[in-house]
Amino acid sequence: MIKRIAISLIFVLLSNPLLAKEVELNPDHPQRYTVKKGDTLWDISGMFLKYPWHWPDIWYVNPQIENPHLIYPGDELSLSYRDGKPVIEVNRGKRSVKLSPEVRETILDKPILTIPLSAIGPFLSKPRVVGDEVLNDAPYVVASADERLISGAGDYVYVRGITDSDSNTYSLFKGGKAYKDPDTGEVLGYEAIYLGDAETMTQGDPAKVSLTYTNREIQIGDRLLKVEDDDFDLNFIPRAPDKPLDGRIISVFDGVSQIGQYQIVVLSLGKRDGLQTGNVLSVYQAGETLKDSVSVDRKDTVTLPDEHAGEAMVFKLYDKVSYAIVMKATRAMHVYDKVKSAQ
Structure with missing residues (x-):
């Protein structure tokens, strides 16, 4: 029985190698730190930890604080120990101001982001991953105004395949390279290169569409997809995956x-x-x-x-x-x- 338990324990440990690892503090970690505007969670994690993605292992969630996982400018973070293990506690700083004589409060700051918004600047040109059939089945530019070969913002084009009368805003894309798994050869998706935005002026087949913004030339054959919400949540917690990948x-x-x-x-x-x-x-x-x-x-x-x-x-x-x-x-x-x- 003991041998069976020991074998089972070894199996559990081997099957979950991410479980047990001591949290290592940054040798130059501060004892306290007051969060400033412009800080990021990744940088603050790096102040206290050798490996920033171990942040969930030391973050102490105070149930008395609203949205305890969010950190705001003015919050004071302090390093302490519970049962011999390091934890980070937050003392919520003053985040509002009363405007006299009116009885109301104005929130001064937003929570800090995990990564700087400027760091994903190259991504904000709206790249998208799609299946091959998505672009093949999408509405497409069939002709341009005044028989132009290329069009841009302020021009209008004619589009075939628009069947949804409830939507009149679209983004334009050009098919790009295939994303393949180099180990298996599996096609994982296709790059859709963002070209600009458009609004339908009149319905029909073809529909008349106005080009409201372009960052590349629009040509016959370019595809239209419904506008994708690009309001990214940058308040996620850096952490290791739950399993080996x-x-x-x-x-x-x-x-x-x-x-x-x-x-x-x-x-x-x-x-x-x-x-x-x-x-x-x-x-x-x-x-x-x-x-x-x-x-x-x-x-x-x-x-x-x-x-x-x-x-x-x-x-x-x-x-x-x-x-x-x-x-x-x-x-x-x-x-x-x-x-x-x-x-």
Whole structure:
């Protein structure tokens, strides 16, 4: 019986390697810190912790504070110990002011974000991941005004395939590259390149559509999709995934060859893999396979070990892929580098 229990315990530990790891404080951590406007949760976590994604392990939720998971400018964070373990407690600072003689309060500040809004600037051009059938079945530009080859903001175009009379605002996209899993070859989705926004002027087949904003040329064959809500929630908590995950960087925005801090990458992991917004993954520079010039076997090769290159945090999820922002880069990263659950 004892042996059976021991084997069961070993199985549990091996099947959940993310469970037991001591929280390591930053050697230069402050004892107290007053939150300032412009701070981010990631940066504050890094002040107190060696690994910012361990924040949920030390954050003490005070049930007496409204929205205890949100942190505001003026809040004082203090490090203390409970049962020998470090915890961060919050003393809510003054966030409102009374305007005399009127009896009302004005909230001065919003909660700090997990990452700076400016850091996802490259993403705000509205890239989208879609299935091949989504673009193939979407309404499309069939003709432009005055027989122009290209159109832009202020022009109007004719569109076939608009059947929803309840919606009159759309975004325009051009089909991009396929996102493939480099290990399995599975097509995970297709890049839809954002071109601009439009409003229907008259219904019909074709419908007359006004181009209200464009950041690229609009051409015959470009597709229209309903406007996607881009009001991202940036108040998520950085944390490790609930289970071990392995994937790859399959694309990077801006077309750079080497990836650094605050660049946006596409990962071969999504909702179906159990990934969640705020999950942090470690990036490993994939070991290069080289010819062994010393071996007597002239065909012999050797694959160098993967090298840790930094961390990326997921902020936008789809079923099979996700968008992540590189929060730390200790060496150059590249497309097809590996990502694993941060420990």
